[in-house]
Amino acid sequence: MIETITIKNVATYDNVGVQVTGLKKINFIYGSNGCGKTTISNFIFDNAELKYSNCSIVWKNTIPINTLIYNKEFRERNFGKGKLNGVFTLGEATAEQIKTIEDKTEELKLIKADGLKKRETQTSQIDKKDTLENNFKELVWTKIYKRYEPIFKDAFVGTLQKESFKGKLLQEFSSNTTALDTFENLKEKAKTIFGEVPHTIPPINSISFDKIIEIENKEIWKKIIVGKADVDIAKLIQKLNLNDWVNQGREFIQGDKTCPFCQEKTITEDFKKQLENFFDETYLNDIKSIKELKQEYNSQVENLINELNSVEIGQKDFKNTKLNVDRFSAYLKTLISQNTTNSELLNNKVKEPSRSVELITLREQLDLLAELITNANTEIKAHNDIVANFNTEKNNLIKAIWKLIIEEFKTEITKFNTDKNGFQVGITALQTQIDLKLAQHKALDIEIKNLSKNVTSIQPTINEINRLLKSYGFLNFEIVPTTEEGFYQIQREDGTIAETTLSEGEITFITFLYFLQLAKGGVSEDTVNDERILVIDDPISSLDSNVLFVVSTLIKEIIKDIKLDVGNIKQLILLTHNVYFHKEVSFIDGRTKNCNNTNFWILRKNDKITTLQSFLIENPIQSSYELLWKELKSGGLNSSLTIQNIMRRIIENYFKLLGKYGDDDLIQKFTTKEEQEICRSLICWINDGSHSINDDLYVELQDRTIETYKNVFKNIFLLTNHEGHYNMMMNISEIAH
Template identity: 75%
Template sequence: MIEKIEIKKVASYNPIGIEITNLKKVNFIYGANGCGKTTISNFLHNTSDTKFENCTVNWKNTQELKSLVYNKEFRERNFGKGKIGGVFTLGEATTEQISAINEKIEELKIIKADGVKKRETLNTQIQKKETLENNFKETSWTKIYKKYETVFKEAFTGSLQKESFKNKLLSEFSSNTKALLTFQELTEKAKTIFGKVPQNIALINAITFDRIIEIENNPIWKKIIVGKADVDIAKLIQKLNLNDWVNQGRNYIQENNTCPFCQQETISEDFKKQLEDYFDETYLSDLNTIKTLKEEYSSLMNNIVNELNSLETNQKAFPETKLNTDRFSAYLKTLISQNTTNGEYLNNKTKEPSRSIELVSIKEQLDLITELIVKANAEITKHNNIVANFTVEKNSLTQSVWKYIIEEFRTDITKFNTDNNGFQTGNTALQSQLTAKLKEFSDLKIEIENLSRNVTSIQPTINEINRLLKSYGFLSFKIEPSLEEGFYQIQREDGTIAESTLSEGEITFITFLYYLQLAKGGSSEETVNDERVLVIDDPISSLDSNVLFVVSTLIKDIIKSIKSDTGNIKQIILLTHNVYFHKEVSFIDGRTKFCAKTNFWILRKNDKFTNIQSFIMENPIKSSYELLWQELKNENVKSSITVQNIMRRIIENYFKLLGKYGDDDLIQKFTTKEEQEICSSLISWINDGSHSINDDLFVELQDRTIENYKKVFKDIFVLTNHEGHFNMMMGISELIKSEEEGISTAQYN
């Protein structure tokens, strides 16, 4: 059975198109000529036509049935070649043969129903499985991806969609064997590996300071450097501790004998000789050693300090530095301070060699600085190793990230896998059962086709069509077998071919009779018992009113069999533009208002495009008389003018035209003056020439309540013994009527 039809981008259907949903066993679609009915029927006749590429049809449980379409193209396909294809039905079969076939057909229905249940169960389970997967997908995306997107997004490359992320998570859960790292370890590695591709970092040059330490430890700094002791002036110089003062003064002894100290000519050659002997080669050698070591020390320290200052500046400016620059700066500051102190000591020693000094050891600070450089170079080496093996390291870290994630959410993933595997196992079993049921259905269908092939014939169709033609007054032609086996032709009483001389109405009627036989039988022996859907598009064109009722009667017989689920016709879709035909063919029994197996629609063409309105089970096509009652029941109608006019027209139709009641007959049914006046106001407009009196009445009564009008209106039916008609048209059941005895008629709507 068809459940939904979608038509768009063809004929009068725009790109948005229409959807005909919730199709039932019996479906009525009303629409004026040119609103797109034939487009629908042509599509259902041939859904594969390229012009319908944007149209779709959905079948219940995806089980497609044969669609048999009647429209103007049907006549052209079947009555344009001088012969008509035969319709096979169970003709010459014995009672036993037909009974056997019917038993097989009933058995086939049971198998099909069982298969439909299994398919529905399978579809339900598939839907539950899809819901489970969708929920897990959304949960995974929200709880996992969104949580770690900022930190580990690089690890999720290739899985940045909900579906792919879910699949990757499940895949990693079943295959990831990496060792579990902590979140801190992962984030530290991610800083280097994730993000932009890392580059090699140059190692920091090591500093060498062995020579500096050697100079610092030289015993010369502690040595008291004085002149030769066995010289006559030695005792005085040493006693007065004037070594350094005298030594400095020697540089000022002039060529003459003037003393640089007292500026008297006291310097003798002997004194000069004693000074030279006192400050001998040993003394001068020590002075030279001090000077040389001081200069070397200062040069080495200046070089190291400059190098370290440059290193500090560069590393602080380098965002990926591995050096602990804070500590480095502290150590360097201390080193510079120590170097300054040692410089002062060395200057003092140079000026006063006789003093013993002890330099501040810078070894500890240089060792601390060296340790920082060694640690930084170790980190740089690790970094460069990662760069050298970046792809391997990145893949390794990605695996480690997924391992961390699946372990954190192991409970959720395990529960999903358990539930999902349960659905999968059940669905596999159901699919296997369904496949077996389909095989059973196919085998039995072939058996029925073989049985039907032996007892089918086109002759019963000839007999039935001729019977219908005769019974409805078409006596001048009939259907006869063609000379070509398996075909019909239309003949006059004298045997001549009648097709070219038939009227439009005759051709339409016989075409429809042929269609009905085709709907009940088949175009071949094998298709006689096939289930099918009927699509009937305006079958009463060119027919007079008498034949209209004949066609509607024939269709209603089919509708009854569809509703009772007898025969091989499972659904009907009827399209028409004729209001009278629509009302006749959709009439149920006069008592039943709605049918759960029937739905109604109206097609309309607005602004060159077709749209559709659904009325579900309520028939939208009513007579003008019914529409008056419907308007009267509408609670939104509050105008006394409108209500009064509606009631007047109902009274005119029912009592005046059909019941032959006179004005006075109705008015005199009331006993009070007020009720008689209201009744008069309702019916007086019926009589020509009485408007002046009624206008006065209207002015007098226009402020009266609508309830008074309704009470008198109902009482007209009650007092004339037509209360049953009133209740029927107002939709009041007998039970409600009995319960409302004595209640104001203002409440009946």
């Protein structure tokens, strides 16, 4: 069945729209023309249309049922093409075949009812399980999270939502094997471990200076580098210790014979040769060696000092440094000073190779600097070990906190898991049973369809429609099969096709009869026994008052079957703008005021916007008519004019429905002139919709008593053979009993 219909953002429905909720087996929606009834029926017929994108239907147990819609569009779709599709019903079936199909159909209903019952039970269990989980979620959030979060906030990282916290709690309950600690111990540990998080410190690069020390220790620095001793000029140069001076001047000897020392032309070839022999290859190699070693030494020391400078700068800016920066800076400063002295000594050695120099060794300062770096790296490693262990300790603390929590709430968690597992077992078992019922339903439904194919026919539908037409006075046309198998057409008595000559009322009536047959059968053999929902929208348009009662009678038969759960029609939604049709079709009986299987609504359009009012099981249309009788029965009416108007409105409402009593017909039922005048004043609204002032004045001036009015009013019903209606409305039968 349909449980809820939501209509908005279409036709006369705004973005708020209306929601028809609480739909039952029988549903009456009253509304004047243009208030949006057909929009509802068209939406139910084809809710996939884009214009209905903001509308929705909620089905009971989320199971849609085939829905048949009767409205203006139905008449156009079916009657407008000149022929009607055949409606298959059980026709040429034997009593035994029909009994077999009926039995199996009844069995199918039982299977479906059982399946739906199990589905409802499962849904109830799911709802209870969801409620259990929500209640538990709120419980642990309030009693655990709110209590412990200010103290152990870091332990709850990643579980700051109710659902995630609940999930974490249940996970820890099933897997946490940490030893239980006390709350006070955990609180103290949290103060330390949940403080500022330490970070890993990168180690300082160690320094290497073996090459520097190696160069410092070269013997060449102490070696006195001089020329060859067995050359003639050697004795003089060595005696005067002029090795370096002569070597430097040798570079200035020009191509001519001018001496670079005395500027006289004293340079001979023999002298040049002696100079070359004096500064031989050994001498030159030593000179080359000291120059290369000096360059390498300077480069090595310069690179190392730059590296040490970088360490100093980086560690000065690092607040968590483990290096003794002050000592490091002092040692580095000394190292730089020593290197400056060594650079000068090396320059002198290159300039005066015959001089012996002794470099200041940098080993001591470099060892001190290396030791500081080593000590710092030792502390850094210890720190990093602490950091690594800190993460472990923090994780252990978090596990211990959760262990404390789950132990404290062990009873609640255990009960929740037990209850939840119980629900889940039931839900799973019900799903197995539901699947079995679905399989049984499908198999039996196929069997019924196969049986129906062999015994269905469209001829019973033809016969039934023609029977109804004749029984209600439509004698000049009938339904006959077309030459095309499976279709009907409308034919006059003389054999001519009657489609173009039928009145609007005749078309409406015959199409409605066709719809009723379609509701009981199907357009194919397979659909004869399918369950369906009927939506009927203004079925009495263009019909006279006689046919109005015919249609209401036919619909009331359907309503009766739906209430008794007989047949395949499971729900009816009826929409109408006709007050009298609404009263007639929704009338139950003289004693019963309402029905729990029925709900009522009224659609209204104000300022071009449709609204909906629900009356539940109270019929709002009939209530206004009954209210007049209620006022009439009350003992507080003293004004003859008031009671006269009430009686007049009752007569108008009731006898106008019958449509066969004119003004004079009712008046002539009375024998005395006095009674006739009173009757005239009571019924004068029936024909022209207003009352005669002269009649009112005449009756009032005669000062008729209230009892006289009541007697005449009652006699109108008695003399027209409608005493039963009078007694019913006045509750006379109840008083008699």
